[in-house]
Amino acid sequence: KQEVTQIPAALSVPEGENLVLNCSFTDSAIYNLQWFRQDPGKGLTSLLLIQSSQREQTSGRLNASLDKSSGRSTLYIAASQPGDSATYLCAVSSSGNTGKLIFGQGTTLQVKP
Amino acid sequence: DTEVTQTPKHLVMGMTNKKSLKCEQHMGHRAMYWYKQKAKKPPELMFVYSYEKLSINESVPSRFSPECPNSSLLNLHLHALQPEDSALYLCASSQDRQPWGANVLTFGAGSRLTVL
Numbered sequence: 222k223q224e225v226t227q228i229p230a231a232l233s234v235p236e237g238e239n240l241v242l243n244c245s246f247t248d249s250a251i252y253n254l255q256w257f258r259q260d261p262g263k264g265l266t267s268l269l270l271i272q273s274s275q276r277e278q279t280s281g282r283l284n285a286s287l288d289k290s291s292g293r294s295t296l297y298i299a300a301s302q303p304g305d306s307a308t309y310l311c312a313v314s315s316s317g318n319t320g321k322l323i324f325g326q327g328t329t330l331q332v333k334p
Numbered sequence: 335d336t337e338v339t340q341t342p343k344h345l346v347m348g349m350t351n352k353k354s355l356k357c358e359q360h361m362g363h364r365a366m367y368w369y370k371q372k373a374k375k376p377p378e379l380m381f382v383y384s385y386e387k388l389s390i391n392e393s394v395p396s397r398f399s400p401e402c403p404n405s406s407l408l409n410l411h412l413h414a415l416q417p418e419d420s421a422l423y424l425c426a427s428s429q430d431r432q433p434w435g436a437n438v439l440t441f442g443a444g445s446r447l448t449v450l
Contacts (some may be wrong), residue, residue, distance in 0.1 A: 252435035264340075264424055264443035265377070272436075310376060314435045321390070322439060324376030 223248045223315045227325035234301055235333050242296040242328045244311035249289045255322070256285050256296050257310040265310065269296070301332045338442035340425050346448045349415060355445045357408040357425030365430040365437065366408040368400060371422040371444070383408060384430050415449045422446050 224247045234240055244254070253272045257265040269278045269285040271294070277286040284297040294311060308329045312322040338359045347353045357366065365384050369377040382390035383402040397419075399411040408425055422444045428437035 252433065253438065255438070257441075262422070262446060264422075265441040267438075267440070270438055312376075314437075321379045321382070322377075324378075326376055 223251075223313060223323045225311060225313055225323050225325040227309075227311060227328050229328060230326065231329045231331075233331040233333065236301060236303060238301050238332075239297070239299050240301055240330070242298070242309050242311075242330070244294040244296070244325055246292045246294075246313050246323075248315055249292050250315060251289065252314045254285075254287055254294050254311060254313050256283075256294075257312065259308045259310060259327070261308075268309075298330075301330075303332045303334050306330055306332050338425055338427055338440050340423075340442035340445050342445060343443065344446045344448075346450065347412065347415065348450050349417070351415075352411070352413045354412065355410040355423055355425075355447070357410075357427075357442060358406055359427040359440070360406055361427065361440070362405075363427035363429055363440075364405055365428045366402060367426040367428075367439065368408070368410055369424040369426065369441075371424060373421075377424055381410075412447070415447075417449050420447055420449045 226245050228243045255270045256268045259265050271278050271287040282299040287294045308327045310327045312324045341356045367382050368380040370380050371377040379392050380394045381400045386402045397414045401409040424444045425442040426439040428439045
């Protein structure tokens with residue numbers, strides 16, 4: 222059974238700092254891994270999608286890496302801003318005949334001005 | 335159009351009420367999903383529809399009744415809910431290529447449900 226873990230659960234950093242969020246998964250047989258952002262009480266905004274054959278994806282100040290063999294992904298946020306404050310969720314799509322995403326518990330990020 | 339639209343954004347209902355949540359997409363996606371998210375928890379899958387047919391029901395209580403009247407619309411009918419059903423209900427859609435796991439989901443903004 223696939224399990225996804227995110228560390229840390231919460232993170233508070235001063236503005237301008239570079240930071241790394243971690244995601245690990247137990248079954249390396251995944252199709253893709255996605256990082257989402259969720260603001261309080263809101264829906265999910267997809268940030269980056271990494272297909273299983275890829276090693277990393279970049280979008281602006283965000284860079285996500287994937288190491289399937291070790292079951293790990295990281296989300297790197299450069300030059301953090303107060304507007305980056307949100308909960309970040311990683312989700313994996315595993316092998317199997319479903320469209321089910323398995324989510325981690327999320328990392329709640331606070332960037333202080 | 336690359337959006338999944340959910341209505342209403344907020345819904346308050348009593349335990350004896352009947353209400354519905356609505357989800358719409360015009361991306362030509364043939365798979366649609368309902369996820370439930372309790373406060374401070376990750377989303378959990380409830381139902382999956384493929385080509386307007388229910389393909390997955392994650393053992394959801396019958397007080398939740400999904401309906402997919404056409405390829406663009408997905409409803410979730412609610413009846414005799416309990417206060418513990420209060421949550422954010424997220425709709426998503428995707429293509430339905432094989433293998434299923436390779437499809438990328440696009441999520442809506444969610445409907446916040448409060449059951450009194």
